[in-house]
Amino acid sequence: xxxxxxxxxxxxxxxxxxxxxxxxxxxxxxxxxxxxxxxxxxxxxxxxxxxxxxxxxxxxxxxxxxxxxxxxxxxxxxxxxxxxxxxx
Numbered sequence: 547x548x549x550x551x552x553x554x555x556x557x558x559x560x561x562x563x564x565x566x567x568x569x570x571x572x573x574x575x576x577x578x579x580x581x582x583x584x585x586x587x588x589x590x591x592x593x594x595x596x597x598x599x600x601x602x603x604x605x606x607x608x609x610x611x612x613x614x615x616x617x618x619x620x621x622x623x624x625x626x627x628x629x630x631x632x633x634x
Contacts, residue, residue, distance in 0.1 A: 565592045573601075577608055577623045578616070583630070590631035601628055 565573060569589035575581040585593065593601060605624035609617050 565589070565596055569593070573604070573627065574608065576627050577605055577620055578612070579619055579623055583623070584627055585631070587634055590634050593628070593631050598628060 566589075569585065569592045572581070572585045572589045573593055576583065576585050584590065601624065605620060608624075609620050612620060
């Protein structure tokens with residue numbers, strides 16, 4: 547899968563690239579706004595290698611599992627994290 551965390555879906559599982567569990571958790575926390583705005587450099591590299599489709603699928607999975615009130619901030623955080631990681 548592209549993200550090795552408990553949540554999984556066919557889209558995420560079918561991705562060839564993969565984030566380590568620690569990085570998957572770190573990205574999840576960042577997307578949910580629970581820690582610093584951007585994952586560590588190492589996790590950013592893993593995230594970029596996994597691809598934008600994978601990252602977007604993971605964000606959509608989180609949106610589907612969190613309260614509706616969180617939806618816009620999750621999507622915004624996801625975009626910010628991707629852009630910051632690509633720039634690094």
